[in-house]
Amino acid sequence: MDDGSTKGRIINIVTKLKSGDQQAFEELYELTHNKVYFLALKMVRNHENALDIVQEIYISVYKSIDKLINPEVFNAWLSKIVVNKCKDFLGKKKDVLLPEKEEYEDNDASEAIEDTSDDFIPHEVLDKSETRNMIMALIDNLPEAQRTTLLLHYYQGLNVEEIAAIMECPAATVKSRLIYSRRQIKTGVEGYEKQGVKLYNVAVVPLIIFILEAYAKENALGPEAAAKILSTVNAGVHIAHAVTAQTAASASKFRLLHKFTTLSIRSKIIAGIVAVAVAVTAIVTPIAVMVNANANQVMSSSSMPAIQQGNWIYYVWGYYNGAKTRAIFKMRTDGTQKTKICNDFGSDLVASGDWLYYSNQNDNDSLYKINTDGTERTKLNSDNSDSLIVLGGWIYYQNVSENNNLFKIRTDGSSRTKLNSESTGDFSIVGDWIFYRGSSNYNKGLYKIRTDGTEKTYLNNQTVLFQEFVGDSIYFLGDNFELLKMKTDGTGITIISTDEVNSFYVSGDWIYYCNSGDNFYLYKIKTDGSNKTQLNSEASCSVYVSGDWVYYTSLWTGADVGYFCKIKTDGTTRTLLSHEGGVTSINVE
Structure with missing residues (x-):
């Protein structure tokens, strides 16, 4: 007691x-x-x-x-x-x-x-x-x-x-x-x-x-076991924790990983971020986001707080009339015309057509949708939902209310369907297959299942964190957050980098990533593991690449703590995009 x-x-x-x-x-x-x-x-x-x-x-x-x-x-x-x-x-x-x-x-x-x-x-x-x-x-x-x-x-x-x-x-x-x-x-x-x-x-x-x-x-947990649970928990709730090189050794057991997975290159997303400081950590909860894609594209459950659709950016948690507010906002890609859409504290935000879909933390993470103009706010069901993907008129999600099993429901709230019986971690949809990670020791490994819930297949026992699909390869993080790839049939596992990776994005022949083993600096490396190159010297998170630009959030750079930045893919022309610390990510089409 x-x-x-x-x-x-x-x-x-x-x-x-x-x-x-x-x-x-x-x-x-x-x-x-x-x-x-x-x-x-x-x-x-x-x-x-x-x-x-x-x-x-x-x-x-x-x-x-x-x-x-x-x-x-x-x-x-x-x-x-x-x-x-x-x-x-x-x-x-x-x-x-x-x-x-x-x-x-x-x-x-x-x-x-x-x-x-x-x-x-x-x-x-x-x-x-x-x-x-x-x-x-x-x-x-x-x-x-x-x-x-x-x-x-x-x-x-x-x-x-x-x-x-x-x-x-x-x-x-x-x-x-x-x-x-x-x-x-x-x-x-x-x-x-x-x-x-x-x-x-x-x-x-x-x-x-x-x-x-x-x-x-x-029977108390040892420090190592306790720290491992904490790290897994923080990955699950999308907290990121930056540490300086001087404190990294003592703090490593409590290093928190920002959960990050990406869509295909053609999908429009904006990377998420958690704002942190050096000595006194200021952590902002990142929110999962995604935009709709056609059936041939790859969709991944994600944890990013903003999305772009056309010339608009939709995001969660910002400053409104001088006060930090947990709500859903939109603004132009140039930072103008900022508008509050609704007062819901939305997470796992997804844009599809004229609609935004999200888990409403003000209502037990129930599933909601709202028109992008702020009208027709609708509650779809009462499931405690997480990691949304909207595809082909369906919403796919983890149902926390039912042991994190995978479910799907029509975008009008009908035809709720249970797809599996495993506690599920990150998942992606490739064609008519769902690839997902078992999220507990008793169902650890990589699985795939049809989008109708049939033909469940166990691929391997590899820990697969935050996967990204490109062609016939899956890029992912392993147990120690090292960067690996394998074929989509679960074979041919290859180490690309042993760096401790915080978030990554594959673009062409390059992988861009935040190296939490080196002060969260931004790096790039060839998909074959060669030509590792440091791009900046500021703590960064939630990398996203579009054209010749790498978009990311600065974790600490004096007055730029938690602000949006971009830098050329060759490491030149670093540019500050957002001067409002409450907004935590950006992507310019």
């Missing part, structure tokens, strides 16, 4: 995160991830699965934190997310433990009163791992709902009413489960003592609390 000082810190951090301080997310993770992991571990009883679930939990925390009205109930709110994610994994919609009338009806009402005395726990119990294992086994062997209730009460420190809300049952049922679980543990302890195991008549409640805390400490 959290002590008062820890609870106060968490409340303060959550308040900062809700107010837009994105660096607070990392602080929150550091304070809470071990408790989250242990609770998930005890529910799903598998280390690897618990790690996957922890990733999903913190992605949900980040995306949903604005929905938490009162930071003081964060612990209960977080615990509910943990329980729901674990129940989803276990394939259960509702806990079922005992008969419907589960209230405790024993005549011995004294057992309903907890013994919360701070009884002395002898060092023989403290020191002997064998004894601790025996007590933990009693807890592990409780029926699922009793075990979960016990963990929420004695480990998470939640009260009966909070647990009832999480478990969706009456408070009396929670009390009954606690009574039954204490009784079973007490009976087990007495049985051990009869076998000669000395427990010195320690009261059950202090013993439970001690064993849970001891086991959680023994």
Whole structure:
């Protein structure tokens, strides 16, 4: 259970995160991830699965934190997310433990009163791992709902009413489960003592609390595992984190990757960005964007905050009348005629014809569309949607509400269709095939499936991050964010560069990328891995190429922090395009 000082810190951090301080997310993770992991571990009883679930939990925390009205109930709110994610994994919609009338009806009402005395726990119990294992086994062997209730009460420190809300049952049922679980543990302890195991008549409640805390400490995630989860989470929620060369070594385990994938060269996109500073990191959430393409083009799920269509740029999160505003805007490609389209905090913005499609973070990431002139705003469904692609009258998306499975729906909101049963990461559409990455350890690898959901094919077990399709090749980032390519049948994997790549774009025979291993400087390299060339000396992100120009966002260059820039493909003629820090990307046709 959290002590008062820890609870106060968490409340303060959550308040900062809700107010837009994105660096607070990392602080929150550091304070809470071990408790989250242990609770998930005890529910799903598998280390690897618990790690996957922890990733999903913190992605949900980040995306949903604005929905938490009162930071003081964060612990209960977080615990509910943990329980729901674990129940989803276990394939259960509702806990079922005992008969419907589960209230405790024993005549011995004294057992309903907890013994919360701070009884002395002898060092023989403290020191002997064998004894601790025996007590933990009693807890592990409780029926699922009793075990979960016990963990929420004695480990998470939640009260009966909070647990009832999480478990969706009456408070009396929670009390009954606690009574039954204490009784079973007490009976087990007495049985051990009869076998000669000395427990010195320690009261059950202090013993439970001690064993849970001891086991959680023994099973805490190591720094490397915790950092890997954080990196994956931040990639999933599209945070980028720039670090200087001097601090890179110590901060590398927390380096955050801006999720970036691109469309074909003919597709019009604008690269996304997260504005960061050197010592005090100022992070702006990037928003996925995409424009429609014909059936012969490659479409990729993306995470970029603005798109261009004709002479207009559409984007999310900017400054309006002097104040930073989470809304959807448009402006001319020369920066004039800036107009607010609507007040929705849209993510995964996609333009198709006269319509913008997006996930509305003001409404649980439900799927919306709106005319580019700001009229006919329409809610299409209530799925928690992510990574949209609009193609051929269909919207393809990850349904976070259903384990990140792939879905599609007509652009008028009809014909909602589930396409796969895997937790899905980045995906692209090539012709009538969807290529996608399994997003957890238990379905890791690259898959393809028809756009109608048939002919699912497993291609390989390669980690494929942020893929871009060019011809018969897939360019992608591997486990260590190195740049690789392979054929579309999953064979012929080749290393192009071992640099730690933040974002990249393939144009002709060249790949342009931001090298997070070298201060996020902009580089280019031939698709065969030759002729590596540095193009600038400023931290950059979200590269996009059009003609002879490379468009990117400056991460820090004095007054140009987070501004749009362009530079010739030979590294000359660097030009500042946007003087408004809230606008985070640009593309000029």
